[in-house]
Amino acid sequence: MLNGGMGKSVQKWIACCLILGNIKTLTMAATIARSDTNLTSVLWAHAVNSQKLLDEALAGKIDMIEADIVLGTLENDTSGQQIPVMGHPPANVSDITLETFLTKILDYNTLNPDRQKGVKLDFKSTVVYEGSIGILNSLWKRMTYPVWLNADILPGPVNPTSIPVDANFFLSASKNFSSAVLSVGWTTQWGPSFSEGAYNRSHVDAMIGAIQGNNITGSKHEITFPVRAGIAAQSLSELQRLYSSLNGTNKLTLTIWSSAGDRVDIEKLRELIFDFGVDKVYLDVPEEVSSKLDLGRNGASSLWPSLLKFSFMNLAMFFVTQILSTRN
Numbered sequence: 001m002l003n004g005g006m007g008k009s010v011q012k013w014i015a016c017c018l019i020l021g022n023i024k025t026l027t028m029a030a031t032i033a034r035s036d037t038n039l040t041s042v043l044w045a046h047a048v049n050s051q052k053l054l055d056e057a058l059a060g061k062i063d064m065i066e067a068d069i070v071l072g073t074l075e076n077d078t079s080g081q082q083i084p085v086m087g088h089p090p091a092n093v094s095d096i097t098l099e100t101f102l103t104k105i106l107d108y109n110t111l112n113p114d115r116q117k118g119v120k121l122d123f124k125s126t127v128v129y130e131g132s133i134g135i136l137n138s139l140w141k142r143m144t145y146p147v148w149l150n151a152d153i154l155p156g157p158v159n160p161t162s163i164p165v166d167a168n169f170f171l172s173a174s175k176n177f178s179s180a181v182l183s184v185g186w187t188t189q190w191g192p193s194f195s196e197g198a199y200n201r202s203h204v205d206a207m208i209g210a211i212q213g214n215n216i217t218g219s220k221h222e223i224t225f226p227v228r229a230g231i232a233a234q235s236l237s238e239l240q241r242l243y244s245s246l247n248g249t250n251k252l253t254l255t256i257w258s259s260a261g262d263r264v265d266i267e268k269l270r271e272l273i274f275d276f277g278v279d280k281v282y283l284d285v286p287e288e289v290s291s292k293l294d295l296g297r298n299g300a301s302s303l304w305p306s307l308l309k310f311s312f313m314n315l316a317m318f319f320v321t322q323i324l325s326t327r328n
């Protein structure tokens, strides 16, 4: 037996459910797009090593700006003074210094607090990192958005020729930047014609040793391991071991990157991404790789329970709001 009042509220409840059907779908879409739960949806601008590319990245829809730093000279500067400039080896001349690069991002983020971009700085040598510390120190307190300090600090697969940044120097100097994400990887050699190669036990042991030896386990820095897609796809068990060895002390993620034309076993890479979970993997790869990965296709099980919880919370909130508003 329903009295008139209750009948009305039942009607309201039904109407509410019909609206909620749609709201729930929208809420889910919004949550999936949120980068803190699905790190693979973070958008990267890669190798932003010139004024023009920086302007484009700042104007674009990307979330993270990745750039390389070498010791070199500013173009048109005849003094020959060697300073940290934006560029990828073998380049040693640039139209933008590290200081200008960082200042431009700082200015942009100050003017656009709702569209701030993070920055990943890839230091290409020990000397350029040493020469950059003063610049970082002078801007650090004002850079309140994500700043990643990246270097290849150990020799990796497959017999790479480039010289790693000194691991102890990089880690001990980076410790001073307590809010930094430390992005530490291995030098690599890979390409279209490579098929054999993996991050092996020795590579992983050396990384764990460097991090523990420099007490990054004590400083509690967030760490991301940049791993090259084609090689990482063939290294699942060692990367799992790396993760579980340090997960107790530091927040950890992987950043999967790839060079244009690199050979990548897409199915194995998918397996790796879903094994770690999309909440632990950043994906900075060319479109040719990301489109083939097709991460929306099944296998996304790990996130659904929390997404459902989130949308039911919103559903409940919506009810509370409705009830409160009908009372007045």
Ligand SMILES: *[C@@H]1O[C@H](CO)[C@@H](O)[C@H](O)[C@H]1NC(C)=O
Residues within 6 Å of the ligand: 090, 091, 092
């Ligand atoms: C810069 O690179 C050019 C070309 O590779 C090389 O000839 C030159 O010596 C380099 N300059 C410095 C200061 O390393």
Ligand SMILES: *[C@@H]1O[C@H](CO)[C@@H](O)[C@H](O)[C@H]1NC(C)=O
Residues within 6 Å of the ligand: 074, 075, 076, 094, 095, 096
């Ligand atoms: C260097 O000189 C050229 C030609 O005058 C100019 O277009 C360019 O903007 C200058 N580069 C820098 C970094 O000032």
Ligand SMILES: *[C@@H]1O[C@H](CO)[C@@H](O)[C@H](O)[C@H]1NC(C)=O
Residues within 6 Å of the ligand: 155, 156, 157, 158, 159, 200, 201, 202, 203
């Ligand atoms: C791992 O690979 C390196 C070459 O990159 C090699 O020197 C080392 O012996 C390998 N370690 C193992 C355990 O296979």
Ligand SMILES: *[C@@H]1O[C@H](CO)[C@@H](O)[C@H](O)[C@H]1NC(C)=O
Residues within 6 Å of the ligand: 133, 172, 173, 176
């Ligand atoms: C780190 O900070 C300490 C204390 O502020 C300072 O003495 C040291 O020189 C810094 N290290 C580097 C590499 O800047």
Ligand SMILES: *[C@@H]1O[C@H](CO)[C@@H](O)[C@H](O)[C@H]1NC(C)=O
Residues within 6 Å of the ligand: 215, 218, 219
């Ligand atoms: C490691 O760092 C933590 C935090 O700074 C400190 O409390 C601890 O004493 C350090 N341990 C060693 C062995 O240096």
Ligand SMILES: *[C@@H]1O[C@H](CO)[C@@H](O)[C@H](O)[C@H]1NC(C)=O
Residues within 6 Å of the ligand: 244, 247, 248
């Ligand atoms: C990582 O560590 C956290 C906290 O210590 C724990 O809750 C989580 O289950 C661990 N994850 C894995 C994959 O080991």
Ligand SMILES: *[C@@H]1O[C@H](CO)[C@@H](O)[C@H](O)[C@H]1NC(C)=O
Residues within 6 Å of the ligand: 032, 038, 040, 041, 278, 294, 295, 296, 297, 300, 303
């Ligand atoms: C994560 O983001 C990727 C890239 O935007 C998307 O394809 C995928 O469907 C998302 N997965 C989940 C579980 O949200």
